[in-house]
Each structure stands twice: as C-alpha cells, then as structure tokens.
Amino acid sequence: MQIKVRLFATLREGRGKELIMDLEPGLNPQLVIDLLKIKRDEVAILLVNGMDGKFDQQLIDGDTVSIFPPVGGG
Amino acid sequence: MHGYRGKILRINLSDKTWKLEKLDHTEALKYIGGRGFGSKIMFDEVDPNIDAFDPANKVIIATGPMTGTPTPAGGRYMVVTKSPLTGTIASSNSGGYWGAEMKFAGYDMIILEGKSEKPVSIFIEDDKIEFRDAGHLWGKTTIETTNELMKEAPEKAKVLCIGPAGENLSKIAAVMNDLNRAAGRSGVGAVVGSKNLKAIVIKGSSKPTVADPDALKDVVKRGRAQIKENGVTGAGLPTYGTNVLVNIINEQGVFPTRNFQETYFDKAEEVSGETMSEQFLLKRESCFACPIACGRYTKADDIETGGPEYESVWAFSAACGVSDMKSAIKANFWANEMGLDTISAGVTVATAMELYEKGIIKDDELDGLGLKFGDGDSMVEWVKKLGRRDGELASKMAEGSYRLADAYGHPDLSMTVKKQELPAYDPRGIKGQGLQYATSNRGGCHVRGYLISPEILGLPEKLDRLEIKGKPGWVKIFQDLTAFIDSCGMCLFTSFALNADDYAEMFSAVTGEKHTAEDILKAGDRIWNLERIWNLKAGIDPSQDKLPKRLMEEPIPSGPSKGHLPRLPEMLPLYYQERGWDENGIPTPEKLKELGVPS
Ligand code: SF4
Numbered sequence: 124m125q126i127k128v129r130l131f132a133t134l135r136e137g138r139g140k141e142l143i144m145d146l147e148p149g150l151n152p153q154l155v156i157d158l159l160k161i162k163r164d165e166v167a168i169l170l171v172n173g174m175d176g177k178f179d180q181q182l183i184d185g186d187t188v189s190i191f192p193p194v195g196g197g
Numbered sequence: 198m199h200g201y202r203g204k205i206l207r208i209n210l211s212d213k214t215w216k217l218e219k220l221d222h223t224e225a226l227k228y229i230g231g232r233g234f235g236s237k238i239m240f241d242e243v244d245p246n247i248d249a250f251d252p253a254n255k256v257i258i259a260t261g262p263m264t265g266t267p268t269p270a271g272g273r274y275m276v277v278t279k280s281p282l283t284g285t286i287a288s289s290n291s292g293g294y295w296g297a298e299m300k301f302a303g304y305d306m307i308i309l310e311g312k313s314e315k316p317v318s319i320f321i322e323d324d325k326i327e328f329r330d331a332g333h334l335w336g337k338t339t340i341e342t343t344n345e346l347m348k349e350a351p352e353k354a355k356v357l358c359i360g361p362a363g364e365n366l367s368k369i370a371a372v373m374n375d376l377n378r379a380a381g382r383s384g385v386g387a388v389v390g391s392k393n394l395k396a397i398v399i400k401g402s403s404k405p406t407v408a409d410p411d412a413l414k415d416v417v418k419r420g421r422a423q424i425k426e427n428g429v430t431g432a433g434l435p436t437y438g439t440n441v442l443v444n445i446i447n448e449q450g451v452f453p454t455r456n457f458q459e460t461y462f463d464k465a466e467e468v469s470g471e472t473m474s475e476q477f478l479l480k481r482e483s484c485f486a487c488p489i490a491c492g493r494y495t496k497a498d499d500i501e502t503g504g505p506e507y508e509s510v511w512a513f514s515a516a517c518g519v520s521d522m523k524s525a526i527k528a529n530f531w532a533n534e535m536g537l538d539t540i541s542a543g544v545t546v547a548t549a550m551e552l553y554e555k556g557i558i559k560d561d562e563l564d565g566l567g568l569k570f571g572d573g574d575s576m577v578e579w580v581k582k583l584g585r586r587d588g589e590l591a592s593k594m595a596e597g598s599y600r601l602a603d604a605y606g607h608p609d610l611s612m613t614v615k616k617q618e619l620p621a622y623d624p625r626g627i628k629g630q631g632l633q634y635a636t637s638n639r640g641g642c643h644v645r646g647y648l649i650s651p652e653i654l655g656l657p658e659k660l661d662r663l664e665i666k667g668k669p670g671w672v673k674i675f676q677d678l679t680a681f682i683d684s685c686g687m688c689l690f691t692s693f694a695l696n697a698d699d700y701a702e703m704f705s706a707v708t709g710e711k712h713t714a715e716d717i718l719k720a721g722d723r724i725w726n727l728e729r730i731w732n733l734k735a736g737i738d739p740s741q742d743k744l745p746k747r748l749m750e751e752p753i754p755s756g757p758s759k760g761h762l763p764r765l766p767e768m769l770p771l772y773y774q775e776r777g778w779d780e781n782g783i784p785t786p787e788k789l790k791e792l793g794v795p796s
Contacts, residue, residue, distance in 0.1 A: 129448070131441075132437055133432075168655065172757060174449075189448045193432060194437065194441045195433040195438065195441045195470075
C-alpha cells in the first residue's frame, strides 16, 4: 500500500517535507516513525488524514500521516 | 507594598492637569492589577452605557504586580476602556518594553480622562509629567511618530502611540508601543484618538521591590528551566515563532479560508512558519525579561517589520485567500504603521472581498483597486486606505467587519462575535474554542481562553477537539487562569510551561501575599464575573453568546473536518452551570457574593 507522510518544522531536517512510502498492508504510524528514525518523544502531534491518530492504528492505502514535533501556539 | 509601586497617575486631558493617588492595596490584591484592577476602576467610575468616544469614557493603562520584575515574560501592560467596536469592556494586552518602563517610572496605573482640545503628547520621566503639543505628529505613522518623539525624549525612553487609524476613530485601531508591539484588539486605539492623545513617552529609573527575593529567585529559576525544557516554549516558539501553527491548523482542516467559506487552504505551505524561517526571517525578537522570544523580524522586498505573528499572517493570507508571504508581511507592516489591529483589519478586508465576490460591493466603489480574494497587492493597499479612511469604502471598512457588512444589508457575512472579528481557528472543528469564542467577555477572541492548547497542541493534556464532554469546565478554567495571568503582568505564552501553582508561587514571592493555585483561579473567576456584569449593564445580553450564522448553520464544506458544526447549544447551558450563573447566563447574587463582586 502507498501512504503519504507529511513532516513539519524540525522533523523536515534531513528528511524532506513530504514522502510517499510503499509499505506492507497493515502497518501503523509507529513503524513509519521508526523507518524515518524519529523518536516517539519527538512527536507532539500525530494526525492520520487530519484527525488525531494513534501510533498503533492500522493504516490503509492512501492514508496521509502528518507528524509535528512540539511546536508553538499563538 | 511589594510588586506594586503603590501609585496611580490620574491625568485629565481636558484641562491638562494630573494628580497622584495611592493604590488601594486591598482592592489591588482582590483584582490583581492589569486587566482585573483596570476593569474594577471602569466599574467604579465609568457608566457602561456611555458612548465609547464620550470624553467621560476613560482609558486605563494598567500594569500588574509582576510587570517589571524578574518573573519570566513579566513585562506586560493592558489598555482597559469601553470598546467602540463591541460596546463591551475592552482590555488589550501588549508586550515589548513600555509596560516595564511605566513600572520603573513608579506607576501601577495611568488613568486618562476627558479630552484634549488639540492633539497632545504626554512626557513622563519618573515624577515629572509634561504635556506637549502634538499637532506636528497628527497624521504620522507609528514609526514616524516614534522617531520624531525620540528626538526630544530622554535616552532609552519608551514610546506608546496611536497611528492614523486611531486618530481617524477607526473602530479597529490599536495602541502601539515600541514600534511594533500592539495592544491590538477592540478598538482601544480609537478611544485614545478620541481624546486627541497621540502618544505617551515614558522613562523610569527605579525598580519595583519584591517581598521575598530569595524565594523569587528560586521559583524564577525553576520556571525558566520549565520554559526551556518545554517543547513549545523552549524549542517551537523560539525557532519558528507562532506562525508554525499555519500547518498544524491547516492539516486538521480548521484554518479559516476566504472569510470562513472554507477551512483548508491549499497554499498554506507558502505562508507557513517553516517558509517564513527559511526565506523571510531576519532575526528573532523578545519582550522584557522573556526567555521565549517568540517575536519575529522579517523582510519582504524593501520592507522590514516586526512580526508577523500567526494570527496576522493568517488574517493577511488565508482569510483573504492570499498565498504569498510578501503581501502578508507588507500588510502587517502597514497595519502597524497605521496602528490597526491585524486580525480585525484582515478579516474586515476578507469580508469586503466576499461582499464583492457576491456582487454586493460594486466595481465603481473600488477607487481603481482590486478586491478579489487572492489579490495580495490590493489587500495591502486597502489596509493603508482603511487606516486613513481614504475614500468611502475604506471608511466603511474602518468601522470593522460587522458595520461594513451591515451597511450593505448583510451582517451575516461578518465573521464576528459581539462585533469583534474572529481569529485563526474555525470553531466548528474545535468545540471548546468555539464555546470560548461565544462566551468571551470582549467578543471574538482566542486569548481569553486558549483552548487550542489542549485541543490541538495537547497541553497540559490532549483533548479530542471534536468532543464536547468536559469542555465547559475546561473553558471556565482557561478563562479564569488567563484573567489572572493578564492581570498579573506576565505573558500568556508562559502558560504552555507553567501551571497555576507556579504562578501562585511567583505572585506570593513578589507581593508577599500568600496565594495558592485556588486563590489565583478564584481571582480570575472574580475578574471574569466583574467583566460580565459590566457588559450586562452595557446592554450586552447573553443572547450575544453566539457564533456567526454561517458557523452555526453551515457545516464545514470539505477537508478533514468536513461536516462539523459547533454544538454550542449543548455546551452553553453547561457552561453557565459551571460558572454558577442562572440558566439565562446571568451571574446569581450568591455567586457574586461568594466572589465579592459588586452587582
Ligand atoms: S512569549 Fe513572545 S509575546 Fe510573550 S513576552 Fe515573550 S516574546 Fe513577547
């Protein structure tokens, strides 16, 4: 399956803004961050298709995963 | 008396006299200072029913006990008055260095009364007060005014002023200080303009004392460490500024676009905090004693400016459908120069754009400019024209979004609460924030209770933004804690890292009056109720605790939050209950008695 990963702020460094990943079906966001060498505590906001996501939720083909480090308010 | 300076400077602009008054310590402790104590003076001295531009309206410039002390980001002051925009009590908060300087000059509060016959500036150097003619400054922008005044001011003095928008009584005019910091909201700049007061230049030479310097040192050290370790205040805000929110809010489909017609902006990346840092940022800026330094200083073509912050970028980009950062930076610059509230100015131009899109505003009203969504160059020009009331349409815009839309018979196209423009989070997809907007004592506003913190950023804990369970209680606590923070003189952004216990400890060390977290939340509750009573007396009844028709009735049309509506009717009665008000939203006599609030 193909999923889109969108990275923001400091997580872009050395990784880019947007990646298309070809993954085995049934994988979850935890695996995505492992593959990208992002530590769990670097992730402040995890979204799957714009909604609050869980690290162990099963992804399906076409999902968009957005990952933010701790960032600001205003 | 520690923290406080113990003095109020009362200035009568009609006869150019002034007098010193002793600060009532008991009252000050009850209402803390800043927003709270300023509101109490309004309560005691100003008829809520007068016109905001009546010389009997007063402008209260108020610091808090922490202003000018070593507490983190303790440099804030507030401008409290009756708002010409909303008719409610207005209290607009500003950072920079002016507030701390006022404390160093020896004053907790400056009360401005009456109306000068001619434009005037006030020069204050400790206990020396002087009125000077400001005829030559009338019409000048913020930078021109500040530079001109600094020629005749003592070295390192700080300048607070209004721009042309305040002079022209634009109901969305701000009070500016230190060139680009703004007490922005609710039209406070227009009330200053109505008094023919152009500026206050201030210089002080002594610091407020603190009751327990050792205890303060400890708690400040700990607080600063918490701020540094916290991801938001220690890394996110310093690195990217507030504008890092653009992508966060847009990704969740709650980024109001084209006057709230949509909530996902496909060009968000171009105006994001990441793009700003890469391409437009010259340096970071900080306010007095602030370890966070969220301020930006940016450049677009030949314009350099303080900011823009997230709300301003949004107002001058997505809200107007504009996708280039250069236009947003330029519009922000001109809003500062004109002395305009950026949120209200951007949303008002966006309203005009929708009126034009719908054929309600006609081509022959445009003075040769464009007014289409997405036209950044014209947006910048409208901001300039609006500040000067240059032309008939610009003059209508200077009245704010509600009065503009109403003048064309379409008030429902104005995205306002209590006639004040909404900021950069769509309440349909962030339920607690929606309730907060509807119940805010100064109309559409995010910083009366920043529910974005738990609902989006997960601080202090993550709440589901689409759920309503428990939200009325959260809204109350956020509103009460914010009322305390605004009143004590610290920056609200410290609350990402500090909690009520931390503030209580700092307050106790500064003032020597032992306060617990419970005490400071109760003070916040008291301030909230006082503001509510003032508003009720001013005729702002609970039927105005609502959101614009579009946001109540039209579900989010597309994107991740598609289909959502605010669910306000379910939450409002529970919120009234949480507050101890009756089912109509009126504070009960018992509640007021418990808090010691006069009715
Ligand atoms: S956090 Fe930002 S706005 Fe607040 S005091 Fe610091 S620099 Fe100023």
